Structure formats: C-alpha cells, structure tokens
Amino acid sequence: MSALRIEHLNRSFGSLVVTDDVNLDIAPGERHVIIGPNGAGKTSLVNQIGGQLAPSSGHILVDGTDITGHSPDRISRMGVARTFQRNNLFQNLSVIENLRLALEVRLGKPLDFFRPADRNAALMTRAKELMAQVHLGSDGDRTVRNLSYGEQRQLEIGMALAGDPKILLLDEPTSGMSPAETARMIELIAGLPRSLAILMIEHDMKVVFSVADRVTVLYYGKILATGTPDEIQANARVREVYLGVRH
Numbered sequence: 001m002s003a004l005r006i007e008h009l010n011r012s013f014g015s016l017v018v019t020d021d022v023n024l025d026i027a028p029g030e031r032h033v034i035i036g037p038n039g040a041g042k043t044s045l046v047n048q049i050g051g052q053l054a055p056s057s058g059h060i061l062v063d064g065t066d067i068t069g070h071s072p073d074r075i076s077r078m079g080v081a082r083t084f085q086r087n088n089l090f091q092n093l094s095v096i097e098n099l100r101l102a103l104e105v106r107l108g109k110p111l112d113f114f115r116p117a118d119r120n121a122a123l124m125t126r127a128k129e130l131m132a133q134v135h136l137g138s139d140g141d142r143t144v145r146n147l148s149y150g151e152q153r154q155l156e157i158g159m160a161l162a163g164d165p166k167i168l169l170l171d172e173p174t175s176g177m178s179p180a181e182t183a184r185m186i187e188l189i190a191g192l193p194r195s196l197a198i199l200m201i202e203h204d205m206k207v208v209f210s211v212a213d214r215v216t217v218l219y220y221g222k223i224l225a226t227g228t229p230d231e232i233q234a235n236a237r238v239r240e241v242y243l244g245v246r247h
C-alpha cells in the first residue's frame with residue numbers, strides 16, 4: 001500500500017488553477033522530490049497534504065485512510081510531519097529544550113504512564129537521539145538564537161521528527177543556505193531512516209538528483225512527468241519547458 005496517495009486533486013484560487021488533476025503515489029520509505037518553476041503550485045500541493053489548504057476536489061490518502069479536508073493537527077497525528085519555510089523554533093530556549101517541547105506535545109499522553117523522573121529521563125534520551133539524527137552534535141545547551149541559519153533548519157527537521165512520522169514533508173529545506181550548509185542538509189536528509197517516506201520540494205538540481213528515488217515535475221498545477229532522476233533528465237518535454245533546453 002502507498003504511504004501517500006493523491007487522487008484527482010484540484011485546487012483553484014478564483015480563476016487560477018494551482019492544482020490540476022494531480023495523481024501521485026508515494027511508497028513507504030520513498031524519497032520523492034517535486035520540482036517546477038516558481039508559481040507551479042508546489043507549496044500549494046504540500047499545503048493540501050499537510051491540511052493547511054483545503055482541496056477543491058479529489059482525495060488524499062495516508063496508509064489507505066482518506067485524510068482529505070482534515071485539520072493539520074489530525075493529519076500530523078496520522079503520521080504526516082512537516083517543516084515550514086518560516087522558522088518556528090523557540091529562539092530563547094536551548095536545542096534540547098526545543099526538542100523536549102516538541103516531544104512533550106507528541107508523546108505527552110503515552111508517557112504519563114511513567115513516574116515524573118522516569119518520564120523526564122525518557123524525554124531526554126529521545127531528545128538526544130533526535131539531536132544526533134539531525135547532526136547537531138551532543139551540545140544541547142546552545143541557545144537556538146546562537147545557532148547558524150543552517151543549524152536552525154536542521155533543528156526544525158528534528159522538531160518534525162519528534163512525532164515519529166511516517167511521512168515527512170519538506171518545502172525547500174536548503175533555500176537560503178550556503179553551499180556548505182546545503183551539503184550538510186543533503187547528508188542529513190539522505191541519512192534519515194528508510195522507514196520514513198520523504199516528499200520534498202527542491203530547486204537545487206544537485207540536491208534533487210542526489211536525494212530522490214523519484215522526481216515529479218509540476219508545471220502550471222499539472223504533473224508534467226514523474227520518474228526516476230534519469231528518466232526526468234532524459235524527458236524531452238521536461239527539458240524543453242523546465243530545464244530550459246531547446247531542441
């Protein structure tokens with residue numbers, strides 16, 4: 001069964017069609033990258049999957065369950081996590097405190113079972129695991145506002161992973177990054193557990209071709225092509241309209 005299935009999805013803003021009969025299947029653990037020019041409808045598509053934007057028609061299924069029109073909170077509890085291009089970290093708290101807060105939100109109830117001391121220990125252990133997973137080393141006491149831009153974006157992914165999602169949505173995780181920060185982010189994403197499916201919007205072709213199992217090209221709200229990176233690179237129509245290659 002697909003981790004994520006999108007069926008005949010449509011969305012318009014007035015007369016502007018931003019999602020035009022989109023159909024997509026993401027397998028469990030698949031790394032799927034969406035590319036397309038500015039205004040193609042990439043963010044709108046991810047917003048519909050995350051529940052921030054309601055589709056006009058069509059269906060979105062997570063592990064076979066229809067989540068179309070559900071609230072962002074309910075969708076995240078179904079195992080769909082996301083980061084935002086806008087930073088949503090607590091700037092005056094430490095790395096570990098941010099991760100603990102994200103864990104409190106997601107794991108609060110199940111951990112009520114433990115005595116407070118054990119609960120704290122369990123949260124701390126998991127927060128440290130997350131910190132390592134997003135390559136933030138072992139010094140969790142650094143205040144977030146003192147982290148570099150790239151490190152803050154790494155931490156955002158750690159926050160998204162706190163709920164132990166099955167699907168991670170990333171909207172341009174390397175935007176605004178230096179080449180060195182981009183390289184670190186690619187390494188981080190490529191190293192995430194294979195149990196996690198990733199649907200990611202990205203414009204940097206180096207990132208796209210080093211991370212993606214499959215690539216989808218969006219163009220004026222429509223899927224122009226879906227395929228392996230090699231298939232997409234060889235696709236004449238994609239080269240013509242997106243990669244700017246003339247024949």
Ligand SMILES: Nc1ncnc2c1ncn2[C@@H]1O[C@H](COP(=O)(O)OP(=O)(O)O)[C@@H](O)[C@H]1O
Nearest residue numbers: 013016018036037038039040041042043044045
């Ligand atoms: N809330 C909105 N109201 C009206 N138009 C919007 C809204 N959100 C996005 N759009 C328009 O929809 C189109 C697709 O936007 P978006 O999904 O952000 O594209 P992308 O992420 O591919 O650059 C753009 O033309 C954008 O201006």
Ligand SMILES: [Mg+2]
Nearest residue numbers: 042043044171
């Ligand atoms: Mg966008």
